[in-house]
Amino acid sequence: MSAPRGKAASPFRQPKAVWAVAFACVISFMGIGLVDPILPALGKSLHASPSQVSLLFSSYLIVTAVAMLFVGWVSSHLGAKRTLVIGLAVIVVFAALAGTTNSINGIVGFRAGWGLGNALFIATSLAVIVASASGGFGGAIILYETALGLGIAVGPLLGGELGGISWRGPFFGVAVLMAVALVATLAFVPSLPKPKHVVSPIAPLKALRHRGLLTMGIMALLYNWGFFTMLGYAPYPMELSAHELGLVFTGWGLLVAAFSVFVAPRLQARYGTAPVLYANLLGLGIVMAVIAAGVGTPTVVIVAVIVSGAFIGINNTLTTQAVMLVSPVERPVASSAYGFLRFIGGGLAPFVAGKLADATDLSVPFYLGAATFLLAIPVLASGHGLLRKAEAHTGDSEPVTPSFTPVGSPAATSDAPPVIVAVGAHDRASAIVDAAARVARDTGSPLEVVHVQQTAVIEEQAVDTETADQARAAVTAHLDRLTAHGIAATGQILTGVGDHAAAGRALVLQPRLV
Incomplete structure (x- = not known):
């Protein structure tokens, strides 16, 4: 393989359009981590139980899941830029409304609208960055990875700082920053050509008839069940302030970003996708069981949550790769089908965890989360042959x-x-x-x-x-x-x-x- 001589172009020398969308990506990736540090304060200020507060995750993720079925159809009609702009505008409006309400039910409802905007945004942001990049897609990918790492790491830190002032701070913070990103996108991102054919809104559901895609999607559903159980309920037994919670989840976010971008590809290259996922899901199950057993000891929960970031970073990357390897359909359709299943798992988990915690004690949701991580292993094993065959045909x-x-x-x-x-x-x-x-x-x-x-x-x-x-x-x-x-x-x-x-x-x- 030949390589050009001379100094390589910097990946950060990109058009203003790429920078505008990358900035929006940073704010989007802040999303969940920004809210996590304020969960206990939110419940205390609005006199809501942890199970009631957990619904702001459920409404957000379930609406995102359902919307994922239609974003391909919307984007194929409107084009990537218009879809991106609408998604940003919806996030701005509903994040601001969430900050103005005085009831937990109001926040839950407005988070649902936020989930709709999130689905429109995440379905098009990477595609817009790649299409707008100069000098090949490599630099755009590096910039996107940088935005991901920055957003995941800084989100909890900013959420903790703003949440220390008021629980409303993170919501208004997202609204203001996304408004800036919206203006920059309108100003700098050129109109992009529409796809040559319109994607059917039922295409993602039809795609799930393929055994490989359905198997990987169910595995992702189980994984996200455990993941969002931890994300939605771990702040409570830590017994920390909003600022301190922000620091904990910043450490978690740094590990997620680092292991997703740098470690996961190396492990996959050496051991293969399926073996790494088996070991990783087992590791997550053990970490979740440790949280459940040590739920009465804040230090145990804090350390276990931070450590889980390494496993989550690996799993996020390799699960998506597994889906794309086995998928027999177009990438946008496969992404929509996969997104539907994984967000459904993430949305149902906090709701069920709240009911279990109310009926029993706080350790039970974490034990269930550990069980879903472990159950994902035999589900993945049932599609092992399909995944191995798909990897073998990489390079056709x-x-x-x-x-x-x-x-x-x-x-x-x-x-x-x-x-x-x-x-x-x-x-x-x-x-x-x-x-x-x-x-x-x-x-x-x-x-x-x-x-x-x-x-x-x-x-x-x-x-x-x-x-x-x-x-x-x-x-x-x-x-x-x-x-x-x-x-x-x-x-x-x-x-x-x-x-x-x-x-x-x-x-x-x-x-x-x-």
């Missing part, structure tokens, strides 16, 4: 030929090993291919131009970095140029899911290229 290729073949063009026939040049869609690609062509000429070797059509997966978001037509055009353009100069070459398009290392593995797994 599609041959590409030149658009024309001039008379007298030599055939690429040689017993010598081929010279392989893997290129992306960037302005230095032609120089790389030309250098490879000179090597092939000097060694009498056939030349193969390879391009990886990549699905980027960042925590719980996934997006195709280009369409099939764009990937094909990236290869055909080089083949046509080489053919015009009398240089014979063949081309291939490979598929990869994950980071750049996954693209490299796609090359290695292709039999013709080794």
Whole structure:
């Protein structure tokens, strides 16, 4: 694989459109962590029980789940920018309304509206950033990962600071910051072309008829049940102030971000998706059981919650990759189907946990959460063969030929090993291919131009970095140029899911290229 010489372009040298959406992503990723430090204060100020307060998670997540079924249809009608803008506007309105109400039922209702805006935003934000990026998608992905880490880590800290002033502070804080992001998006993000075909609103439900997608979705539902049980109820036994809770969940958020972006891909590359998920779900089950057993000791709960961030970061990334690997449908449809199931699990968990805590004691919801983590292991095992087969087919290729073949063009026939040049869609690609062509000429070797059509997966978001037509055009353009100069070459398009290392593995797994 060739690499261009010279200083690499900074991933942070992006158009204003990318920065506008990245800022909105930071605020969006703050969302849950921003509210967590104020849960005890919220209940005390509004005279609400923990089970009543937990409903602000349930309403938010259940509405997000149902909305995920329709966001593809909305986006295909309105386009990505309009969908993004509507989502931001809805979040601004309902976050502000949540800060003005004087009842827990009012907050629960307004959080439901917030969930609708969240679904519209998360379904389009990564796609808009990738589409608006300059110099290839790599820099945009790094910027998105940075926004994710910053939002997850800073959200609880800001929530604790604002919550220390008033429980209304985090709600108004989100409204103001999202309003800034909305204005920046309107000003700097250009209109993006609508998809070529309209997505049916029932397509995600139909997609769940595929066994692999349904299996991974149920696993995600069980995982999110345990996750949101912890997130919704762990603040109570800690017995901390809003500021102190903010610091605890900041430590948790730092581990989520670090293990999601840096550790999960390395573990997957070494051990495979399924084995890492088995071990990770077991680890989460143990941590949750520790919280349940030590619910009367705040220090035990605090340490266990912070440690859980490492497991959650790994699980978020690899679960999404597992879904994309086994999915036989388009990425937006698969994401909607998967999002529906996982958010349903997250929405039901706090409600059930509240009922159990009221009827028994605070340890029981955590024991149930531990059980759902462990139950996810046999569910994943039931689809192990499908996932292993999907991973084995990562790197499947599609041959590409030149658009024309001039008379007298030599055939690429040689017993010598081929010279392989893997290129992306960037302005230095032609120089790389030309250098490879000179090597092939000097060694009498056939030349193969390879391009990886990549699905980027960042925590719980996934997006195709280009369409099939764009990937094909990236290869055909080089083949046509080489053919015009009398240089014979063949081309291939490979598929990869994950980071750049996954693209490299796609090359290695292709039999013709080794």
